[in-house]
Amino acid sequence: MWKENGQEAAASTVRRAAVLGAGIMGGGIAYQSALRGTPVVMKDITAASLDLGMREAGRLLGKQVSGGKMTGEAAQAVLSSIVPTLDYGGFGTVDVVVEAVVESLGIKRGVLAEVEALVPAHAVLASNTSSLSITDLAANLKRPENFVGMHFFNPVPSMPLVEVIRGERTSAAAVATVVDYARRLGKTPVVVADCPGFLVNRILTAYILAFLRLVRDGVDFVAIDKAMEAYGWPMGPAYLQDVVGMDTASHVIDVIGKGYASRLKIDGEHAVALMARAGRLGQKSGVGFYRYVRDDKGRPVKSPADDTHALLAMIQPGGTRAMDAEEIVARMMLPMVIEAAHCLESGVAASAADIDMSLVLGLGFPRQIGGALHHADALGAREVLAACERLADLGDLYRPTAGMVLLAERNGRYFE
Numbered sequence: 001m002w003k004e005n006g007q008e009a010a011a012s013t014v015r016r017a018a019v020l021g022a023g024i025m026g027g028g029i030a031y032q033s034a035l036r037g038t039p040v041v042m043k044d045i046t047a048a049s050l051d052l053g054m055r056e057a058g059r060l061l062g063k064q065v066s067g068g069k070m071t072g073e074a075a076q077a078v079l080s081s082i083v084p085t086l087d088y089g090g091f092g093t094v095d096v097v098v099e100a101v102v103e104s105l106g107i108k109r110g111v112l113a114e115v116e117a118l119v120p121a122h123a124v125l126a127s128n129t130s131s132l133s134i135t136d137l138a139a140n141l142k143r144p145e146n147f148v149g150m151h152f153f154n155p156v157p158s159m160p161l162v163e164v165i166r167g168e169r170t171s172a173a174a175v176a177t178v179v180d181y182a183r184r185l186g187k188t189p190v191v192v193a194d195c196p197g198f199l200v201n202r203i204l205t206a207y208i209l210a211f212l213r214l215v216r217d218g219v220d221f222v223a224i225d226k227a228m229e230a231y232g233w234p235m236g237p238a239y240l241q242d243v244v245g246m247d248t249a250s251h252v253i254d255v256i257g258k259g260y261a262s263r264l265k266i267d268g269e270h271a272v273a274l275m276a277r278a279g280r281l282g283q284k285s286g287v288g289f290y291r292y293v294r295d296d297k298g299r300p301v302k303s304p305a306d307d308t309h310a311l312l313a314m315i316q317p318g319g320t321r322a323m324d325a326e327e328i329v330a331r332m333m334l335p336m337v338i339e340a341a342h343c344l345e346s347g348v349a350a351s352a353a354d355i356d357m358s359l360v361l362g363l364g365f366p367r368q369i370g371g372a373l374h375h376a377d378a379l380g381a382r383e384v385l386a387a388c389e390r391l392a393d394l395g396d397l398y399r400p401t402a403g404m405v406l407l408a409e410r411n412g413r414y415f416e
């Protein structure tokens, strides 16, 4: 059951699922569905991709068996409930299709229209897009009410959050069905509105913009990482960009930033774009902000990259400057609080609790702090507003929302 605007919609149970695309995400979603008892058809356009997807599922199941979590027979049964296919065989009886093909509006639209004609009329189509609008993707569908976003995080088996995105024409019943399916997969769904970056990556972008501004202002990225790790983040923002990869990170910053131009904008070339241009893609290329060598188990281990500071000097017009950890944390966290407040005030998520839970589960926001809005409460609404005023010269990234001003006036809290 899903309740929205006072209306309740019943979920229809997903008994059979299909996944389009057997890549990093599609393969993970198919594995998770089968593991949790919903058989799945997995379609790709190349046999090599299907083989890769099946091998990965086999490897993950092998780990379950060697870890004593599953018998060999049970693992075999799970594996055989994933049916790889190069055609649409089996799509006539599925209740949900999760689309996870390449991130292209044209290709996704084409694939979705093709599959819509083959599935039962009740079936829900869900896209795992990370940057395209759900409303735009639905433009040429015959049953746009049955179309919804279902945004998983990478790696699918271990990341607990799924954003369920309501497009303009998505029905409450489609949302209910996907919320229920996400729970069956053992995930925590959060229902969000269709906006650039949805909820989690939108708020992350504000945080990364704060990082890029600090670097441009001459602050040492190692000092920023140290300050944020001491605050409680599992990794600092420079290290995070190395893990994500500069090409991907740069694309995300540009695409989401465009959606909020005045606020999530940085003038001139930023550090991540500079790294990408220099071919320093992060862990995957062996060097980004840091340098990486593989340990004897093949895991990347980070060490300082001596030439990074010289490279960054190209985008630090005022040279370098020292900044204490407290100020770094203030400059990093405030844009996150502000973006979370925007999401709350414009109804992107239903509640402050949904926003903070999503940041903890989707981003690894320090659990002991509890999320951006818990952080704001811990500081106090008046203190947050005073920090915005103090940093006002830094531009719109630090401009408080109307709701933040009102909250400070009554000295209120997000969590009473």
Ligand SMILES: NC(=O)c1ccc[n+]([C@@H]2O[C@H](COP(=O)([O-])OP(=O)(O)OC[C@H]3O[C@@H](n4cnc5c(N)ncnc54)[C@H](O)[C@@H]3O)[C@@H](O)[C@H]2O)c1
Pocket: 020, 021, 022, 023, 024, 025, 026, 043, 044, 045, 046, 049, 099, 100, 101, 102, 103, 104, 107, 111, 128, 129, 130, 131, 151, 152, 153, 154
């Ligand atoms: N990788 C991530 O971290 C991540 C996280 C969240 C969402 N996403 C989104 O998930 C989607 C897939 O990303 P990925 O990283 O798994 O990509 P990927 O390149 O690993 O996999 C894409 C797969 O789709 C297949 N494909 C292409 N056209 C197809 C078609 N017409 N029909 C069926 N299969 C087709 C390709 O052969 C490939 O196997 C993208 O929309 C991406 O934005 C990715």
